[in-house]
Amino acid sequence: MVAAILSKAQNIMADPLARPRLELAEQPADVYAIGDIHGCIDLLLSLEARILKEAATRSTATLIVYVGDLVDRGPDSSAVIEHCLSSSLPANVERLVLCGNHDLTFCEFLLQPSLSSPWIGWGGIATLASYGIHLADFEKTGLPEVALSGWLAERMPRSHRKFLRELPAALSMPSAHIVHAGMRHHVPMQEQTVRDLMWSREAFLVEEPASDRRIIHGHTPFQKPEIGLGRIGIDTGAVYGNALTAIHLQGEDYRFLSIAAQ
Template sequence: MTTDAIQHADDRNVRSARRRRLQRQLPNTDIFAIGDVHGCLELQKKLEQLILEESNDVSRNKLILYLGDLVDRGPDSKGVIDHCLSPLPEGCERLSLCGNHDQLFFEFLLAPSLSAAWLDFGGQETLMSYGVDINQLIAGRANDEDLALALSEAIPGEHVRFLEALPVALTVPEAYFVHAGMRIGVPMEDQEDHDLMWIREDFLVDEAASDRLVVHGHSPAPTPRMGPGRIGIHTKAVGGGPLTALHLNGETTRFFSVAAE
């Protein structure tokens, strides 16, 4: 099924409320934005360790910011969310935004269905990381009620609440951080959640989307993707590429990346 079809296939599913858009000043803080993890727990842990080792200025705070798509396709979506909920050293904060895959996972949990399009969009791998085997359920002639029961037993409530609470954007004086991008010329407060999580072709053009830098994931490329007023850092970690972070210190930027050994 195509990406466009996935966007519209589950219109009957229960939708969550409009997601929060955060605004912070973050003085004396280094921001480390990380692209799409997609269940690659070992790369996630490796990149965070590199960030903590390389950013050894104890006088500055550190924000590790995930740009969404924590789940799907990779081997350990459950482990990735567990790690996002784990503690960090003093002076460090971890924050995650909502990507389209995280949103689809949450919607699936609200209305489980063995025929959901999300299952073929990376969802089967996500559920397997929780010990829920869709093919086994189908082979055993399970119905949607059986699926809902299996999910309630396998997926911690803390994970459901985590997905529900994910904001869709972070605004700081220097930049907007979002999963996919922004509708060009539209103020952040008027942006649609769907665009912030799904937009691609209408954003990746030769025109800046806003009055400040937009840092995003979602659109994969072998290396960080630069454009007018934007930097994309989805570098295909789940497809054998590296997991990449953008370090933003005021208007100064640099990249960190780790790859599978």
């Protein structure tokens, strides 16, 4: 299902910051999209366990999609990425992880690290700490800043860096587009820029459908799932002490699942 199209997209990526837009001609019977995780590994494990319990009652295909922003601000970004890489799933379940703006800026930092990078102040300190990395330790070495890239590479798993470089930007299905932030109105998916898909906010969050399909997105936190005209926002601010939310899509029908922060 998803693995085949994702593999094909990764094989044609020449730019390490390019992000493929995936499309499924046939939608799985059950699709769960999970909102912004931001290092909240315990909430993610609890919510995904609930989804897998539901999937175990069915023989049909289930797809779990993370809408991006795996990292930054929360307690354990490295554990979230490791979970994506190492956890096994039942035969009828697949997982697809999309790239959020925080994942993208983390990736950009790793490609060209700088002690003055804005990403550090956007939650990057917590992400680096989850790897046992503290930039103050690098500064104490007295090494020039050009040595920072190698210093980080020694301390962060290569598999995590590769994972971040290959995250796709969007998934389109017959009933919906799933993206991190939003879309530019009335622009075909393949013409949407990375900024459109990962940073959209005010221009997207208007009372006008942006596409002919429903858009499922995160990025902008709400107290509860936000049902707009032609869109549904599922970032419910888990990293701020609120719930982590998923939307369960069955064709055009949907329902929500949430795990409250303790």
